[in-house]
Structure formats: structure tokens, C-alpha cells
Amino acid sequence: MPKKKSILDFYKMKEEGDKVAWITAYDFPTAQFAEQAGMDMILVGDSLGMVVKGYSGTVPVTMEDCISHCQDVRRGAPNTYCIGDMPFMSYQVSNEKAVENAGRFLKEADMDAIKLEGGQRVCDQIRAITDAGIVVFGHIGLTPQSSGQLGGFKAQGLHVDSARDLIDDAIAVQEAGAEALLLEAVPPELTEFIAKKLKIPVYSIGAGLPCDGQLLICGDMLGMFQAFTPKFVKQYANVAEIEIAAFEEYIKDVKEEKFPTDDHVYNVQDPIEEFEKLFEEYN
Ligand SMILES: Nc1nc(=O)c2c([nH]1)NC[C@@H]1CN(c3ccc(C(=O)N[C@@H](CCC(=O)O)C(=O)O)cc3)CN21
Ligand SMILES: CC(C)C(=O)C(=O)O
Numbered sequence: 001m002p003k004k005k006s007i008l009d010f011y012k013m014k015e016e017g018d019k020v021a022w023i024t025a026y027d028f029p030t031a032q033f034a035e036q037a038g039m040d041m042i043l044v045g046d047s048l049g050m051v052v053k054g055y056s057g058t059v060p061v062t063m064e065d066c067i068s069h070c071q072d073v074r075r076g077a078p079n080t081y082c083i084g085d086m087p088f089m090s091y092q093v094s095n096e097k098a099v100e101n102a103g104r105f106l107k108e109a110d111m112d113a114i115k116l117e118g119g120q121r122v123c124d125q126i127r128a129i130t131d132a133g134i135v136v137f138g139h140i141g142l143t144p145q146s147s148g149q150l151g152g153f154k155a156q157g158l159h160v161d162s163a164r165d166l167i168d169d170a171i172a173v174q175e176a177g178a179e180a181l182l183l184e185a186v187p188p189e190l191t192e193f194i195a196k197k198l199k200i201p202v203y204s205i206g207a208g209l210p211c212d213g214q215l216l217i218c219g220d221m222l223g224m225f226q227a228f229t230p231k232f233v234k235q236y237a238n239v240a241e242i243e244i245a246a247f248e249e250y251i252k253d254v255k256e257e258k259f260p261t262d263d264h265v266y267n268v269q270d271p272i273e274e275f276e277k278l279f280e281e282y283n
């Protein structure tokens, strides 16, 4: 079992050009499989609202949802670096609320770091959480919690003006004390510039190759999420197909009385004659 990584390992990996592979996970079994596979880190994303709860966005997700899923993931992956994702309205209102809620991820769910969305406009919160001794991951570009302002789940930084805003946001997030930055759905040219410009590791979800590592949503890469498939997703398995086929076969077996067989039942421990006598008593 390799030793659990720390944020210093991720700085070192950036320096040495070793790429970080991470996925989201929300449950115990997925966390176990990710750790067994050697995943560098796990994000317990507020995307759990869409991937496991079936909401159409991440806005309804609560602190209680996030803490509960972080606890499940930690039990499954005790030796993997885990990041808790701060849900909508858990950090926007005030620095005090932001610090208090960030702290819950560490105290109640043993997370190693927290992530929150936004650039310059959340730098006060990033500074406050950092000052409390908590590792912060920034997240800019397509920020699903503010998809209303973005006009939907749309790629960002495609034009020079918006790219300039994102570069300013990236620098501000680093200056505020964040120790890593996630870029979501921005063009690779911009990703490469930001990854080279910043001292902190810069990771991509839908932001191309030239940076310090890649994140995918587990439900997307495993083929378990059916509502939509972002352009940036590579599907590595079709779990939906496997699961539906298994359910269909089970249904058929039940209808045709092919399940259960002798292998799946318990054997009586008294002579069958005694059982027959027992049943007689009731006839
Ligand atoms: N399952 C899942 N995967 C994700 O990647 C994801 C979530 N859920 N929930 C939170 C956000 C929302 N994300 C999304 C959602 C949709 C697109 C998408 O369909 N994009 C289109 C159009 C892009 C555009 O209009 O610019 C695409 O073709 O990629 C992208 C990212 C990323 N995150
Ligand atoms: C989309 C990713 C980056 C995320 O924040 C999540 O999974 O919640």
C-alpha cells in the first residue's frame, strides 16, 4: 500500500512533470475501487447532486449531502488524498460561514482539502479558509453553481476578453492562498498558459492536455450518467450496459424459476421426515 500523498507531493509532481489522475467519487465502493486502482486523488464533487441524486444542476446540494458522501468516500479510500467540494451557498455569504463550513469537511469527514468555485469574487473566502490552516483548491472556467449567470453549462474563455478575465482570476486565486487550481471547460491554449504562469498545480476537467493533471466525473467515464455527455468526456467502460444486462438476466431467471438453485438455499438440519411430521400437524 503506497503512502497517502500530501499537497507537497502534488507540487513535486508539477515540478517533475508527473501527471495527476483524479476522478470524482461519492460512495464507498467507488472509493475502494479508485484507491485499489492507484488514483492520485478523489474529489467528492457536488456533482453528486446530478450523478447520484438526479437533480438537473448542483445548486440544490446541501452541506449535509456533501459531508455524508465525503464520509462514505473516506471509509472506502482511507489512504487517498480526498477533496471535499463546497456546495452552493456554503461559502458565498460570508468569510465566517465559509471557514466554518470548510472546517466541517476536515473535522467531520477527514478530507484533506476543500474546493470552491470562483475567481476574484471569492478570494476573500479563499484567504480566510487558508488562514484557518485548510488547503484550498480553486475552480474557474465553467463553474456549475453559477451556470445561471453563464447561460448554461457552457465552455469558457473562448474569446480574448473572457480569457483575460480567467487569467486574472487564476492569478488572484493563487495570490489568495489556494494550493491548486482546477480549470473546467476552457481551451487548451489558455490552460497551458495558466499552468505555466502559476506556481501551484493546475488541473483540467475539459481543459485539455497541457497542465498538471486530469479530472473526470466517475459517472461519465464509467458510462453510468445518462442525462448528457460533455464533449470532454472519454468513456472507459459501459457500466450501464453491464448493469442493465445483469438486471434483465435476473428478471428472466426469476420469471422462469431458474433462480434460486440448490446452491443458493440453506439445508435443513433435522431429518426430512421430522419436517414432514411437523407440516402434518397443521394439515
Ligand atoms: N455528469 C456530469 N459530468 C460533468 O462533467 C459535470 C456534471 N455532471 N455536473 C456538473 C458539471 C456540469 N458540466 C457540464 C455539463 C454539460 C456540458 C455540455 O454538455 N457541454 C456541451 C456544450 C458546451 C457549450 O455549449 O459550450 C458540450 O458539447 O460539451 C459540459 C459540462 C460539467 N460537470
Ligand atoms: C465538475 C467538477 C469539477 C466538480 O466540481 C464536481 O464534480 O462537483
Ligand SMILES: [Mg+2]
Pocket: 045, 046, 047, 058, 085, 144
Ligand atoms: Mg463541483
